[in-house]
Amino acid sequence: xxxxxxxxxxxxxxxxxxxxxxxxxxxxxxxxxxxxxxxxxxxxxxxxxxxxxxxxxxxxxxxxxxxxxxxxxxxxxxxxxxxxxxxxxxxxxxxxxxxxxxxxxxxxxxxxxxxxxxxxxxxxx
Numbered sequence: 526x527x528x529x530x531x532x533x534x535x536x537x538x539x540x541x542x543x544x545x546x547x548x549x550x551x552x553x554x555x556x557x558x559x560x561x562x563x564x565x566x567x568x569x570x571x572x573x574x575x576x577x578x579x580x581x582x583x584x585x586x587x588x589x590x591x592x593x594x595x596x597x598x599x600x601x602x603x604x605x606x607x608x609x610x611x612x613x614x615x616x617x618x619x620x621x622x623x624x625x626x627x628x629x630x631x632x633x634x635x636x637x638x639x640x641x642x643x644x645x646x647x648x649x650x
Contacts, residue, residue, distance in 0.1 A: 550646045552628075553579045553621040561608060562601070569611050571619060572601035578624035580649075585614030588638040595624065622646035 556575035561567050573579050573596035581594040583604055594602050604617070611617050618640040620628035626646035628636045636644060 548648045550623050550626050550648070552644065552646050553577070553623050557581065557619060557621045559619065562603070565603075567607060568603050569606050569608070569617060570601050570603040571596065573598055579621050580624055580627060582620040582622075582628040582636050584618045584620070584636055584638065584640050585611075585616070586618060586640045587615035590614045590617075591637050620644050625649055 553575065556573050556577070556579050558572040558574050560570055560572070562570040571581055571594060576598050578595065578597050581596060583592045583594065584590070590604070592604050594604075596602060606614075606617075620636055622628055623646060625648065627649045628644045629647045630636055630641045630644060633647060
C-alpha cells in the first residue's frame with residue numbers, strides 16, 4: 526500500500542511538471558512579415574509566413590494602443606492604421622506566438638500597454 530501511495534505521488538508530481546512545461550512555447554517571431562499594404566489603403570499589415578497559425582499582440586510604443594490578431598498560415602491582417610497613425614502611437618511592437626498562446630512579460634503579465642524588451646508565449650486557457 527505504501528508503495529502505491531508513493532507511485533501515485535510521483536506520478537502526480539511528474540504530471541504537474543509536464544503540464545507546467547507545456548504552459549510555455551517558443552515565440553513565433555520568425556513567422557511574421559510586417560509591411561504597408563498598397564492594396565489595402567497602405568495600412569500596416571502583418572502576414573503569417575509559417576505553416577502554423579499564430580496570435581499576434583500589438584502594442585503602441587507610447588502605450589495608447591493595444592490589439593491582437595489571429596493569423597492562419599499565409600494570411601494577413603492589421604490594425605487598420607496608416608504610417609501616420611502608427612507614428613502617432615510612437616510606432617508599433619508586434620509579439621507573435623503560436624495559436625492558443627499569448628505574449629507575456631517576465632512577470633507573466635499580459636503585454637497590454639507598454640512595449641517590453643523580452644517576452645515569452647504562455648498558454649491561453
